[in-house]
Amino acid sequence: MSSTFVGMPSFPKAASRAVGNAQLRHNLHKATHTIRDKRAAAVAEQPDWDDLRAAGAALKNRVLRHLDLYLEQLEEAVQRAGGHVHWAADAAEANRIVLSLVRATGETEVVKVKSMATQEIGLNEALAEEGITAYETDLAELIVQLGDDLPSHILVPAIHRNRAEIREIFQRAMASWGRPAPADLTDDPRALAEAARLHLRERFLSAKVGISGANFAVAETGTLVVLESEGNGRMCLTLPETLISVVGIEKLVPTWQDLEVFMQLLPRSSTGERMNPYTSMWTGATEGQEFHLVLLDNGRTKVLADTVGRQALRCIRCSACLNVCPVYERAGGHAYGSVYPGPIGAILTPQLRGFGSELDESLPYASTLCGACYDVCPVAINIPEVLLDLRAKVAASGAHKGEKLAMAAARRVLSSPGLLGASQRTAGRFRKLTPRRLPGPLSAWTDTRDIPAPPPQSFRDWWASREEK
Amino acid sequence: MASRETILARVRSALADVPSTETPDDVPVPRDYQHTRPGPDLVELFVDRLMDYRAVVHLDTPVAELARGRGRLMVPPGTPGEWLSGVDVARDDPPLTATELDHLDGVLTGCAVAIAETGTIILDGGPAQGRRALTLVPDHHLCVVHREQIVRTVPEALQRLDPTRPHTWISGPSATSDIELDRIEGVHGPRTLEVAIL
Numbered sequence: 308m309s310s311t312f313v314g315m316p317s318f319p320k321a322a323s324r325a326v327g328n329a330q331l332r333h334n335l336h337k338a339t340h341t342i343r344d345k346r347a348a349a350v351a352e353q354p355d356w357d358d359l360r361a362a363g364a365a366l367k368n369r370v371l372r373h374l375d376l377y378l379e380q381l382e383e384a385v386q387r388a389g390g391h392v393h394w395a396a397d398a399a400e401a402n403r404i405v406l407s408l409v410r411a412t413g414e415t416e417v418v419k420v421k422s423m424a425t426q427e428i429g430l431n432e433a434l435a436e437e438g439i440t441a442y443e444t445d446l447a448e449l450i451v452q453l454g455d456d457l458p459s460h461i462l463v464p465a466i467h468r469n470r471a472e473i474r475e476i477f478q479r480a481m482a483s484w485g486r487p488a489p490a491d492l493t494d495d496p497r498a499l500a501e502a503a504r505l506h507l508r509e510r511f512l513s514a515k516v517g518i519s520g521a522n523f524a525v526a527e528t529g530t531l532v533v534l535e536s537e538g539n540g541r542m543c544l545t546l547p548e549t550l551i552s553v554v555g556i557e558k559l560v561p562t563w564q565d566l567e568v569f570m571q572l573l574p575r576s577s578t579g580e581r582m583n584p585y586t587s588m589w590t591g592a593t594e595g596q597e598f599h600l601v602l603l604d605n606g607r608t609k610v611l612a613d614t615v616g617r618q619a620l621r622c623i624r625c626s627a628c629l630n631v632c633p634v635y636e637r638a639g640g641h642a643y644g645s646v647y648p649g650p651i652g653a654i655l656t657p658q659l660r661g662f663g664s665e666l667d668e669s670l671p672y673a674s675t676l677c678g679a680c681y682d683v684c685p686v687a688i689n690i691p692e693v694l695l696d697l698r699a700k701v702a703a704s705g706a707h708k709g710e711k712l713a714m715a716a717a718r719r720v721l722s723s724p725g726l727l728g729a730s731q732r733t734a735g736r737f738r739k740l741t742p743r744r745l746p747g748p749l750s751a752w753t754d755t756r757d758i759p760a761p762p763p764q765s766f767r768d769w770w771a772s773r774e775e776k
Numbered sequence: 777m778a779s780r781e782t783i784l785a786r787v788r789s790a791l792a793d794v795p796s797t798e799t800p801d802d803v804p805v806p807r808d809y810q811h812t813r814p815g816p817d818l819v820e821l822f823v824d825r826l827m828d829y830r831a832v833v834h835l836d837t838p839v840a841e842l843a844r845g846r847g848r849l850m851v852p853p854g855t856p857g858e859w860l861s862g863v864d865v866a867r868d869d870p871p872l873t874a875t876e877l878d879h880l881d882g883v884l885t886g887c888a889v890a891i892a893e894t895g896t897i898i899l900d901g902g903p904a905q906g907r908r909a910l911t912l913v914p915d916h917h918l919c920v921v922h923r924e925q926i927v928r929t930v931p932e933a934l935q936r937l938d939p940t941r942p943h944t945w946i947s948g949p950s951a952t953s954d955i956e957l958d959r960i961e962g963v964h965g966p967r968t969l970e971v972a973i974l
């Protein structure tokens with residue numbers, strides 16, 4: 308419950324810890340490759356994928372270039388439909404708003420459906436300080452919460468845990484949060500899912516306040532959209548008398564009909580399904596519910612001001628870029644020190660937070676610039692381009708740590724023969740799109756051929772032997 | 777209210793590079809993607825996709841025959857009488873609590889639109905669908921889809937829907953892949969989805 312990403316070590320340090328954890332690496336490898344293959348099949352089946360991708364990117368550009376207009380339009384539409392709209396300039400303000408809304412209901416418990424925005428602002432911790440308990444209801448988030456842990460993947464946040472660990476967490480922690488795990492709980496995933504169903508059932512049926520994020524907010528109509536799989540989202544959105552949705556200001560899409568683009572892009576890109584099991588769409592106060600929309604800035608306008616980095620706000624959080632990233636696969640999600648891991652985290656986190664810490668300065672170096680993330684991104688975010696731009700900014704800011712960090716990250720995370728081969732194969736395409744080389748030692752990153760030849764032993768052995776020295 | 781003005785001012789200053797004469801329509805959006813496309817028979821495609829999600833599918837079986845003997849079923853307002861002969865029916869009048877809904881054996885509904893390519897059923901709270909909790913809490917959902925409600929693609933479906941209504945898109949029974957990526961049907965939503973196509 309008290310877990311946060313604050314005070315994380317820099318990316319190379321955290322990453323080198325992660326690569327030494329065999330279970331984590333095994334889980335990550337299996338996860339990223341399974342989802343990657345499913346996604347590829349789901350995308351291959353869609354004959355107009357490239358056209359959808361172009362439309363998705365353009366629609367988000369349209370929104371971002373006229374965000375003030377669209378925000379006002381959304382506000383008006385939500386209010387017209389009986390909803391309340393609140394504006395939060397930063398995390399502290401968003402937490403204050405949510406806290407006062409929960410207080411007004413007199414409740415001390417809320418149910419939550421997975422939302423990266425509320426993780427970003429540390430809402431659960433802020434509510435806990437004021438005596439309000441927020442119950443996470445996604446199976447993965449439940450595992451993370453009960454394990455007093457941090458999420459490691461956008462889509463499957465508990466991917467670093469295997470079934471035996473999950474069983475152990477359920478048996479140890481469920482009782483202190485509510486209905487205990489059955490005494491004879493096995494590590495069969497079916498049994499674990501059933502235990503979660505029973506644990507949360509009562510809570511859903513009696514919940515008075517629900518808290519969510521949103522995947523999309525339609526400016527024209529004021530409609531919010533939440534995609535999910537398990538049905539916990541529907542429970543949190545439908546049953547409580549009061550619903551509070553915390554939504555980043557970049558989540559807007561212009562019109563109702565424009566959802567036709569994103570409802571095709573997101574499920575196929577994210578879970579590799581033709582469609583996710585459940586999607587809820589609602590406009591304002593629905594079926595007698597009280598509805599509050601909290602619009603969150605918290606650094607987004609800073610990102611918007613950067614004409615190169617702005618494209619990161621197009622992100623629809625599908626996690627496809629994580630699953631193809633050789634650095635993510637080795638380093639794991641926690642190394643990125645933020646709720647946004649992987650390639651998108653490497654460009655979004657330092658922009659949202661500024662280069663205030665060694666971690667944030669090192670994130671733009673958490674990449675081989677192989678370009679696989681750009682290729683799979685459903686809204687065509689040119690992540691390598693933004694990474695290079697951010698590296699130039701770190702260098703220009705006189706943060707000389709930059710080059711040291713770059714080299715350290717190179718040695719620690721990437722000394723893997725397979726990876727180097729892959730980088731060499733793909734690097735060629737991106738030279739056309741990005742500056743050919745950065746000056747000085749940073750050139751190792753713009754030209755992957757300069758990375759020192761990998762050692763003959765496996766990366767893990769190699770790293771272990773380094774640690775001993 | 778102060779933060780509203782702060783955020784809007786930040787947005788405007790962040791967008792200083794956007795010419796003041798530019799309007800949203802000046803930002804080109806290529807619409808080369810397909811609105812619909814040729815393909816296999818709609819019903820066949822829809823059935824195929826539903827089976828993929830492990831939903832149970834019936835073709836042209838009288839609804840009452842499917843619904844009889846399934847215990848007590850919630851029946852939303854506007855349900856045709858011929859679906860109900862011999863069926864043990866519960867009504868949402870006066871509205872049931874979530875706990876009461878949880879004690880029912882299932883729910884019988886119609887739908888607004890269905891998408892063949894993605895195997896999706898869309899409910900919009902219209903006749904024979906009711907409020908959203910009715911199709912959420914009971915563990916078994918029997919959904920009737922008329923052939924003329926099936927479209928091929930997502931864009932065609934959105935065109936038929938009214939954004940002011942609440943929508944639930946359902947593509948197979950509730951599922952999770954959160955434990956080592958094994959897909960498990962049935963977490964919090966109805967664990968069985970049965971679709972009757974008429």
Ligand code: SF4
Pocket residue numbers: 621622623624625626627628629651680683684685686687688
């Ligand atoms: S950057 Fe692109 S690929 Fe990565 S999560 Fe965002 S939308 Fe998906």
